[in-house]
Amino acid sequence: MLLKHKHRLSPYCIPSEFGRKGALIATRSRLPIRREHLKRQPCKAQRQSQEDPQGGSSDGKRRKAIEDELRDPSNFLEYFVPRPLRLVLTGSGAVSCLIATVITGTQLLSDVKYGGGGASAPTVAINAAGCLLFAALFTADQRAADTRIARRDEVRKAQVSIGDREVYVNKEGERMSRLKEVNSDWIIRRLERWGQRDGMPFIGPQKGALLQQLVRERQPRQVVEVGTMCGYSALLIAQAMGPGRQLISIEADWKWALAAKRFVWQGTQGDKSSKPAQQRCAHVDVWFGNALKQIPEQFRGRPSIDMLFLDGTPSETLQYLKAAEPFLAEGATVVADNAGVFANGGMKPYLEYVRSDSKYSSELVKCKLEWRDDVEDGMEVSQYRGVLGSRQLERPELVQKVGEA
Numbered sequence: 001m002l003l004k005h006k007h008r009l010s011p012y013c014i015p016s017e018f019g020r021k022g023a024l025i026a027t028r029s030r031l032p033i034r035r036e037h038l039k040r041q042p043c044k045a046q047r048q049s050q051e052d053p054q055g056g057s058s059d060g061k062r063r064k065a066i067e068d069e070l071r072d073p074s075n076f077l078e079y080f081v082p083r084p085l086r087l088v089l090t091g092s093g094a095v096s097c098l099i100a101t102v103i104t105g106t107q108l109l110s111d112v113k114y115g116g117g118g119a120s121a122p123t124v125a126i127n128a129a130g131c132l133l134f135a136a137l138f139t140a141d142q143r144a145a146d147t148r149i150a151r152r153d154e155v156r157k158a159q160v161s162i163g164d165r166e167v168y169v170n171k172e173g174e175r176m177s178r179l180k181e182v183n184s185d186w187i188i189r190r191l192e193r194w195g196q197r198d199g200m201p202f203i204g205p206q207k208g209a210l211l212q213q214l215v216r217e218r219q220p221r222q223v224v225e226v227g228t229m230c231g232y233s234a235l236l237i238a239q240a241m242g243p244g245r246q247l248i249s250i251e252a253d254w255k256w257a258l259a260a261k262r263f264v265w266q267g268t269q270g271d272k273s274s275k276p277a278q279q280r281c282a283h284v285d286v287w288f289g290n291a292l293k294q295i296p297e298q299f300r301g302r303p304s305i306d307m308l309f310l311d312g313t314p315s316e317t318l319q320y321l322k323a324a325e326p327f328l329a330e331g332a333t334v335v336a337d338n339a340g341v342f343a344n345g346g347m348k349p350y351l352e353y354v355r356s357d358s359k360y361s362s363e364l365v366k367c368k369l370e371w372r373d374d375v376e377d378g379m380e381v382s383q384y385r386g387v388l389g390s391r392q393l394e395r396p397e398l399v400q401k402v403g404e405a
């Protein structure tokens, strides 16, 4: 239950929006996770009321009525006394107390008028108090349900505005909404909201757009990324690469590597389960380990690297490049993040190397630091000319074009 209603994004567990019960159980018990686990499993009432956009028994009002009756997960009482039963109990309690108040009140009046000992004033008062109490409980329950429904509508509107939910018009002409399927866009949006809120060091949308533009222009078949964290930039690169290509992303921290594997897997599976025309992610492998060890050990005998994205520890950037250099294809693009904020710090040796060595043609593309409009940063975009250092930049205008974008 706790997992079901957990809404915060955490790097180490999958947010509830991903977490179908089956997928979570499968994760915990190390069972294989199937594609159907990704899909939202509606409860019985939801299934009955499910809107069928293709036609079928769509009845918006009925659906809404059933949804409105769904159990309120934040109300503890719901698990012991269901709402319809509560309404019957409190409603009938109020009515019976009202009847008793009227009867005992009439008796009391006739006693006062004609004498006798039929009903006492305390009995009337107790019945009246009972009537008020039950009526108050009944009203409070109704109000709580109305508040919950209003809150749910607000949540839905927010989901529509952030793009997690889509609005459509059904056959009866009613405006309905439904949650979108989890795919790479969905995960990227989530990670962006998390990054913005907590200032996570993901590359962010501006640098992300720049990186995607570079990938689209250069069409690399194999990209290697150093520093996956939770896979934000990996998903952006994979989207821009398109299907049939490969991205290898290396992460030294096992917790991030684990989180990234899940985010990337869910993002790319979502895309794979959609129609072939909508499949757009490259195959992504997240490797756990230090890139300085992984690259020299694992890349022997592999296809050469067409693009290298360096976003690990800034002071180690030059070492990453030197480790990967023997495996770079001629004309490969090397992109290094944080070339602005760390230009005179950890990135200095790297920048000196790529800007002075004849093997590279290099340029700084200025942009803002992620989630900040007031801090200048940049990405160093370099082209590897090969050992002979004779090749010219194939598209020298690209860097400028990207920088202006």
Ligand SMILES: C[S@@+](CC[C@H](N)C(=O)[O-])C[C@H]1O[C@@H](n2cnc3c(N)ncnc32)[C@H](O)[C@@H]1O
Residues within 6 Å of the ligand: 201, 202, 203, 204, 226, 227, 228, 229, 230, 231, 232, 233, 234, 250, 251, 252, 253, 256, 289, 290, 291, 292, 311, 312, 313, 316
């Ligand atoms: C700035 S974050 C990467 C953010 C990610 N590229 C994104 O935009 O979403 C840097 C990551 O590099 C990882 N890292 C640092 N040194 C590394 C190394 N030698 N090998 C692999 N990963 C490393 C860190 O653990 C951290 O998760």
